[in-house]
Amino acid sequence: MDPILKTENLTIRFGGHTAVSSVNFEMPARQLKSIIGPNGAGKTTFFNLLSGELKPSEGEVYFKGQPITSMSAVARTRLGLGRSFQITNVFPNLTVLENVRLAVQSKEKIRYQMIRHFVHYNNLMDEAEKLIELVLLQGRELAIASQLSHGEKRKLEIAMLLALDTEVLLLDEPTAGMSLEEVPAILDVIRKIKATGEKTILLIEHKMDMILDLSDSIMVLFNGKLLADGSPKEIMDNETVQNAYLGGLYDDNTVES
């Protein structure tokens, strides 16, 4: 089957520094691929090139076979490529439910910008409630966003990303800054999204136990280059990866540089 997302020779230079270097990558639909690599390896920059936040110095990005390299981030979202930080405009004084409802409404706006479209308020609320349940925030619908714990805020961000209903989800370190107790809940949320079988997920993470639990495949970036891409077992057994990166595995199973 053709990959849903693909890059050819994707390269970006910042001054004299090549942050992403000739990356050829393919993402099969409805799978979860994790991107790992030490700090500064180019993971977030690679995401920015996929989402359209950055334009490459060279190379192409394809979505379902169509070149999208010159498209804006908003146009890519409309096509089906969603990135969590694009909707981190959480309204701090509104409730969880209102925030998700507004995100659902913004999807309708993104999708039907060119035509007049009316969606009944109750439908929006129903969809928002379903998403809140999916991210395990049920019971917190009426909590004010600014008063959520860090873990709950990340769940809200994921619900708001899901509200855009894009086929591809780009999740950049969804557990960053979380306490150890909060991590399993996010793991559950991603597992549940994966289990729907509807989404293609690209995940940047440092927590190896989480990566091994969730991933169908793992790609390793090192100095901006694609060092390896394969099944979790292939990556764990790969000597080059071991030497370049996994050798730095910490006791808490978190990889840092």
Ligand SMILES: Nc1ncnc2c1ncn2[C@@H]1O[C@H](COP(=O)(O)OP(=O)(O)OP(=O)(O)O)[C@@H](O)[C@H]1O
């Ligand atoms: N806008 C920019 N201008 C100049 N250099 C940049 C810019 N963005 C990223 N870089 C550089 O590109 C390299 C890759 O950075 P990037 O943030 O993509 O790495 P990363 O793998 O996501 O790291 P981390 O795990 O720490 O988030 C780094 O050397 C960084 O300093």
